[in-house]
Amino acid sequence: MNIEKKLQEKTIQALQSLYATTVEKVALEKTNHDFKGDYTLVVFNFLKISKKKPEDTAIEIGNYLKTNLPEVADFNVVKGFLNIVVKDSFWLNYFQSSFNKPFINPTLPENAPTVMVEYSSPNTNKPLHLGHVRNNLLGFSVAEILKAAGNHVVKTNLVNDRGIHICKSMLAWQKWGGGETPESSGLKGDHLVGKYYVEFDKHYKSQVADFKSKGLSDEEAEKQAPLMLEIQDMLRKWEAGDKVVRTLWEKMNAWVYKGFEASYKMLGVSFDSTYYESNTYLLGKNIIDEGLASGVLKRRADNSVYIDLTADGLDEKTLLRADGTSVYMTQDLGTAVQRFEQHKFNKLIYTVGNEQDYHFKVLFLILKKMGYKWADGLFHLSYGMVELPEGKMKSREGTVVDADDLMQEMVNTAAATTKELGKTEGLSDADADKLYHTIGLGALKYFMLKIDPKKKMLFNPSESIDFNGNTAPFIQFNYVRIQALLRKANENNFNVLNESITVNIPEVILPKEKELIIRLYNFNTALKQAADEYSPAIIANYVYDLAKEYSQYYHDTPIFKEESKDLILFRLQLSKTIGDAIKSSMKLLGIEVPERM
RNA sequence: GAUUCCAUAGCUCAGCUGGAUAGAGCAACGGUUUUCUAAACCGUAGGCCUUUGGUUCGAAUCCAAAUGGGAUCACCA
Secondary structure (H helix, E strand, O other): OOHHHHHHHHHHHHHHHHHOOOOOOOOEEEOOOOOOOOEEEEOHHHHHHHOOOHHHHHHHHHHHHHHHOOOEEEEEEEOOEEEEEEOHHHHHHHHHHHOOOOOOOOOOOOOOOEEEEEOOOOEOOOOOEHHHHHHHHHHHHHHHHHHHOOOEEEEEEEEEOOOHHHHHHHHHHHHHOOOOOHHHHOOOHHHHHHHHHHHHHHHHHHHHHHHHHOOOOHHHHHHHOHHHHHHHHHHHHHHHOOHHHHHHHHHHHHHHHHHHHHHHHHHOOOOOEEEEHHHHOOOOHHHHHHHHHHOOOEEOOOOOEEEEOHHHOOOEEEEEOOOOOEOHHHHHHHHHHHHHHHHOOOEEEEEEEHHHHHHHHHHHHHHHHOOOHHHHHEEEEEEOOEEEOOEEOOHHHOOOOEHHHHHHHHHHHHHHHHHHOOOOOOOOHHHHHHHHHHHHHHHHHHHHHOOOOOOOEEOOOOOOOOOOOOOHHHHHHHHHHHHHHHHHHHHOOOOOOOOOOOOOOOOOOOHHHHHHHHHHHOHHHHHHHHHHHOOHHHHHHHHHHHHHHHHHHHHHOOOOOOOOHHHHHHHHHHHHHHHHHHHHHHHHOOOOOOOOO
């Protein structure tokens, strides 16, 4: 059992035994660095029941713990703070018993809950940009974390492949494309289609400006511009299954999918299932009928259907237009129900930006009101926007940071830095390319994941992403150092893994070594917290602290100069375990670690 | 206007389920290489934790208000 839990339970017992009072739970914290101890109990809360001075109360509890818990070595009291010292032997036993065991359990428990994680969900009218990068990295990492925490995870992608915005690219290509294809232009498919999306907007804007100069209002001009009428006509034809429109749609979407596939591969994300809106956009209508029958939904005089959420502090939400067609919300109701029927999930997590907070609040509330019990398991993983120094990115205005460009730039920077540091020696071209990819993408991923998902983040394209300090390359570098140590150990006949060598861990270990062991011990706590909060940032901070701590240790403590063979082996084993922890943590973030750099 | 999220070093961020003197990285300045790879390590400097009030033995952390910033408030997705 976890030492923290043991201490908490014993403290509750102590309070019961000393003051005959039952306390539900007690909070322990890590002892501040300036004091001796591992865990601290703040006793101010117990003064009412002890009716004694803080110091005396702390001493009484401390004595009880020391006598009744074999793991407690000692304690000291400063004012109302009871600092508890755990025996070195406890940490050493933990270390020895966990050596060379995986940090992440590779098998799932028998009745692992099913969690669906929806992320990415791109539009097929333009290439991925920085905002999508955050979404993809976050969704993938959360899926990895939940998997490691013992859930059966289904990663899913809902591709928005239809609608008026797709028609814009299609129409523009038809008019001005001159038959251009990815092959003929040398452009990646998604970029080619995105080019025509921008093209449409350019022409459309000039038409609107023309109409406005003739005295029309903004709204009128936007409605009457011929291009607007043309895409609306195109959308109607699409919905009617018009052969020409559908063929064009299929052709251009295929280009986009090929492009996305390349971006996803570069980014290292994947999906277990992919849904297309062209297949799901009609879902949800039967649910509307049920809702009407049960009275949860109402019909207006003009035949449109809505739900009244004003009693819940929200508005009236329309679910079917007067002409009977469905809206975004209708579709999301339908897909949620469909997913539950297909996967019987315990939880469904939507990785979607915080600009849709309201939408999901309404969606979940409607499903609850309609009586779906599983709606309690729905969660909106809401993350902040990625902003540029000049503000929000706008694809139509070209102020976007393109995902493919950014990734390539990161790889290039990694290559340049590696060469500059003279670390390419003995690397084959293929290995070098792999290394640049690992470092460059690692830096990018860590940069985005170390920030709390809920917070908006600032990205300044003119300042390159760091490779020093609190970054993935720093963490990777420490992993690499450890691998180099282990190689050297092999050459010197120190077989770290050989079970036949019994290592007598020295009685007294360095404070830094104990600290490192405690950090290893806390891996599971970090994993659990990250899973509970859906926050890769917790893992990122954990692994950075571990790597930083190790870096100091590595610097201050030469290993092979040591005379005692046991001590050398212990330090090698400690280093190896830290390497394992780094690798496992980075895997949770979707970041690879190289063997050399 | 309504709702909602946010505000910590020059910059980017931790810390927030109340606890001891608020931590990192970057940038700046200075140092460390006959050592297991310096993408490293050490040091200096940098803070009215936006403001005001409240709760408490104790507030960056909880509550309220103010100020500033973002988002949402479509029969768009």
